[in-house]
Amino acid sequence: MTLTDRELEDFRRLHPEQIGPYKIIRVLGEGGMGVVYEAAETEPVRRNVALKVVRAGLNSRDVRARFEAERQALALMDHAGIAKVLQAGETSAGEPYFAMELVKGLCLTDYCDAKRLSMNERLSIFVAVCRAVQHAHQKGVIHRDLKPSNVLVAEQDGKPQPKVIDFGIAKALGLRLTESTLVTYAGSTLGTAAYMSPEQAESSGLDVDTRTDIYSLGVILYELLVGRLPVDPSSQSIHAFLARLASGETNAPRPSTRFTGLGEHQAPIAHARRTNPEHLRRDLKGDVDWIVMKALDVDRSCRYETAVSMATDIERFLENRPVLARPHTALYRLRKFASRNRAGVAAASVAVVAVITGIVFAWTGMVRANRAEQIAASEAAAARQVSDFLVGLFKVSDPSEAAGNQLTARALLDSGARRSLAELRQQPALLGRMMHTIGSAYLGLGLYDDARRQLDQALSWRERSLGANDLAVAETELALGDALRSRGDMEAADRHYERALAIRQGALPADDPAVAKVFSSVASLRWKQGRTNDAETLYKRALAINERKLARDDPALAKNYAGLGVVYWAQQRFPEAEAMMRRSLAVEERRLGPDHPDLAALYNNLGGLYWSLERYADALALYSRTRAIYERTLDPMHPNMASVLNNIGEVHWKLGQHAEAEPLLRNALKIKEARLAPGDPAIAVTLNALAGTLRDAGRASESETAYKRALLIRQKALGSASPIVAETVVDYAKLLRGAGRGGEADALVAKHGPAR
Template identity: 35%
Template sequence: MAARVPDLREGDPSNLNALVAEALERLEHGGSVELERWAAGLASPRREAVLARVAHLQRLGFAPDEEDVTRATAEPERAAANGALEREGSIGPYRLLARLGAGGFGVVYLAEQHVPIHRRVALKLLRAGFETSSVLRRFAIERELLARFDHPAIAKVLDAGESAEGEPYLVVEFVAGEAITDFCRRRRLAVDERLALFREVCEGVQHAHQRGVIHRDLKPSNVLVMERDGVPAPKIIDFGLARALGGASREHAMTREGTLLGTLEYMSPEQAEGDADIDIRADGYALGVLLHELLVDDLPHGRLRWREASLGQQLEMIRSLEPARPSALAPSKELARRLAGDLDWIVLRALAKDRERRYRTVAELAEDLERHTSNRPVLAGPPSWSYVTKKFARRHRGEMIGGGLVLLSLVAALVYGAYAFRRLEDERASALVAKAQAEQAETAEREERERAEVLNRFLAGMLVQGNPLVSGTRVALSDVLARAEETLASGAVPEERTRLRLDELLMQSWRGLGRYAEAERAQARVLELVRRRDGDLARSTLRAEAELAWLRARAGRAAESLEALQRIDRLQRENGFDDEDTFQVRGFLAGALRELGRISEAEALYAEAIPGLSRTAAEPTAALTLRRSYALLLRETGRLAEALEALQAIAAELRELELEGRLRGGDVFLPALCASDLGSALLASGAHVEALPHLERALEFQVRWLGPEHEQSLATRNELAIAAKAARRFDLARRSYEELLPILRKQLGPHAKGTLAVQNNLAVLLQLMGELDDALALYVELVPAARAAFPAPHPTLATVLCGHAEALGQARRYEEAIALYVEGIEGLRRSVGAEHAWTQQRMQALNEVLRQSGDTAAAERLAAGVWPPR
């Protein structure tokens, strides 16, 4: 632990702060010689306090060191001559477009690359005159660390090199997003939406930690969010302060780039103290600050209080002042009630002063948030009986209200049965139930063996219910699975063969629900047990490892799974394996390559795996599943006609298997999956009428097994509405939109883009149906929300305004219609251009409304190109 720095509050703090500021200025312009000369004129106690504070700031990276200052002051002419701050032209194959920002020693540009591919990138250039050994070392460290990552939540490093003048540069993925806090605030995301986004950030940070890298500068401006296909996608950027775990020395660890004002509030106590042994829990602390800010839009110590504090007071806050509970800083009582309890406990654990009391890993933090959202007891809070009971009741509220107490009794029996099974191992004379207590002592051992077997079957039966294909009560079954997982984790089933079977069932059930993170955890336990039983190279071990890798790919971590699948495939080829497992692995590998966009490699493997699996698999559905995956690849690569042909053939074969009663277990869901794929492909091809029965069938299955609010159900319902509208099945389209809209309002919020898009589609549909009153009523709600979500001149807002104007025109409310048309068209002219087809179509509609209103002069001016026409 570093020695404690003298507190600036000793004496007159304002005077001391002014002296420190003066000292930093002299250090920057004259180096240590000038600093020492100036400090010699201070009284001894004050001089020691100021110099100690400057040294502390240097260790933190808030002040330049001597080497940096010497080089910067010795060569100002070179720095100015190269014009690094206002540079134009190109660096290597990158043409500079704009300056995105600048740090103490580097400038970040938006650049464009044309060869060998066309893309926009962020280019970080080391300023001329600052090529000190420490700065060059930091540049090299940043490049090396970034090269380790392959995760969708981390900006990728693309290139590195030197300019013609010898200046080092680093090229990374350009992230056209905004700070995560700004994104959530502007879109008014609900708490659950913010937590989901934050968990994605945690996954990215955990990926870095697994690669041996600590970020050390996590803050909102380094976590950007952009939208990809309407879905928020976070990206972690700027690993310039990152360090590798187990670094060789403190010198290498303390990388810096001059002044880094504004990040102190995200530093852990040990990082603010300047400790050399920073570990991953420092990033966990920073994420705790970020989570606090996401939940209540305020810092743990209060933003206003923080800004008014001196630097010394801020450091003291980090060291010793306990943070406020998020609920205590919530801007509304409703939000305070939402945060009280679980989320307060989770944030405070992440912000513990003593890092031994924090979450050990970022994955633990994310898992605790998942436990909260699924109404399971969190690890951060005191697990009192009343708390756990309340959580259980909330999880099963639907069953309690609906009278489905049988499921609750089964869960209770599971808990009791697991406890009794454990006692069987310790006290062989104990009984499971009251009947066993009445048995004679001489039959006790036989009864215990029988009951252990019954319990095993009972547990297996409970877990099978977790598969949505069996029960259909998705929420309740998620709770059953979670409870079963907790029971297994408690050591209630010590016998390994039983535990292996239960973990396999857990994995299959979680996978059936589409919960790949939970399925992955269960499969990891399966792999551990199989490996311990059969050895590293056993066929069973390779099969379990391949299944685990595929689950990771399904969870969006295809790059992580690729190495394991390639290794297993290589072993199988070297040993001449030619069975179902062999071709299943090749199918998994093809799917992972498809996820990574390596299409030609994926197609080559599909060409091997599909016929191989058709020949060797015990069940025909194995090959059909792989053929479906290949059909999706065809669609993703623009070969829609081929995809349609493949999906139609798969659907026909599945119908035959259904009629023959040959679909069992998880296979019964395949027809619904294929129906969804086929309906979506037909819709994309313009075959709206043909798409309808497939989409209706898929939706029926999804609502039954997954629930009406599952993301797959929502996506299919939206496609059904679009197809029905295009097929002029207006009643079906209206019913679909009206069922979809309240769910989106609840899940996304009334002002979310997805909600507003569906609301706008419904309003347009109502106009087509001639239901003008209903359409106008919907627009009255929609327009203010669109103004808030899409500030002018956003084309989406303009489209909504013109839609409202069209409805008003149909209702003969011409003046209101004309005003909205003018506003909407002005937005289109500014956003997409006056000559764009959207703009021209709306101008023709405005011309018609002007004529209907009797203002032919304005209509003629508009036709002559005069804007605005009035």
């Protein structure tokens, strides 16, 4: 907006043009403390700052003392989440000022609403705020005026970075900030009422400690999630509100209860959190209610002791671990355990329950069709037996039955495998289904040998009880193929896929999605064998069926798009590869949201494509996102973890950061060698990258050893004509030429004949 001459004259009369080395640009805000300007520093460096001065007419002793306390408090702190103090001084009129880092961002609530951040995304930003406040507390400083407008969020490298500003009424703990530090005048109210703690609202405010900021954080979190304050001061006089607050009579409802009572306002609030009212209400209820209400406890001894303990509890919620804010019942611990192990325990338990439900429904339907009450009673007893089996599998509360309450997904599956064999042997069909489910869960955990053994037994029991051509047998044949392919036993995998396809094609229509599922698995095998043209054909056959038969958000479609994208990537058809990978991501993000663990592999693949295009920064961002998801959800020795560690190591190698690359690649190699077959080409991927890193770091002898191993594995698995083999030959030849062994390099290239 252009100022008129009169407005410009008024501005100049009210505000100086220059303060010290700072040229005033505009007013950012005015408040009880003073005026905040955006100003340009002209010397000794050129930069824009936030310049805070005491307003004319407010130069009283208490204001000046608080202002000096703020300057001193900020000078103590050095944290990415706290606005930095750059300089302090006095104006020509003797008014104190200080220059702060200029944060060009929105206040916390406005930023989250503008970006339509989900509840979990808001919680992640709030954790960073808690950690910034913790830093201040460790320096002996209480903020005492925490509110959304004092938390600005800017973006750095595309990621939100909250910064806490305005320690204007900070109180030092056991530390004399300045000679003129004043106690709060009796009866005066410092801070914004809506976010004020009960002890802060008392007349003296002398007995305030860091837990007053915990309460304020609780109010901020409440508003951030629900879109409303727990108690609104505007609903009554400020004096009545403060009196009730000081007496502890806040009667704040739980967040889920407050949201439920918002009626027609629920929909826009949920929309701003990228969900609907029903889902938001469900997400708030339970752990989030407990966390927020613990921070808002009127008895400060019942609040979180520190800001970091609040942050840690929120992180426990985000990681599906039991939160400390709520009582821990055995059922609650079990539910949390299952939620955070969705690749293992959740897969096992949910799948088993689904199997049982399916069996019960199928059997119930058969019973109704035959009108046989005796059979119904028999099958009901079987269902109870399976239910007892599951209860026993999860029971860990009795010390006589378990060493403790700390389960692992593998231990749970091992127990289930032993007990199913011992207790269900007289029911072979049910035993086969149970073993198939547990074997599939082992596969999800990356325990390929365990998966193969369990699935072999499942196949045997199913063939014995159902016949060799039953569709359930095909299901287990397909799972066995997946386990063997993942491990690197490609010939054995091919045999099981062939058998699964024959059964399904014999029993189902040619365009049934179950047939397409086999095409997709064989396509993945062909890609791993380096037969990319065959893989492309098979993925397209699967898509031709699934795009006609399945809903647009079906996960099978996303899997096909992702697989075809990887094939195009291997064929160096990079634009087509990116289009397919992004199409897959679009399907899964619509279905699951952007932070679901199932998206990790898609981010990893897209990162690999960007690596091939030498877009290393983009690749690293996606790899880092993948790694964070895997670290939350997978065993550290899972082969998928090896994949992303390998990829991050390759980025560091290409950036010349050899010291960072080597440990990542060696860790990836350790996992692969422990979990994969000795001749799996995935091992050669890491060996080749490690060899390149060592070569470029000047460690030729170690590099050559790794290249020889990589070449041997790739030749045996893929054949000499594979372009993947050519990659190792060319890289190895570069090492030899760099060592002055050009003749050997030429002989190597001639022998293996890399594609030109």
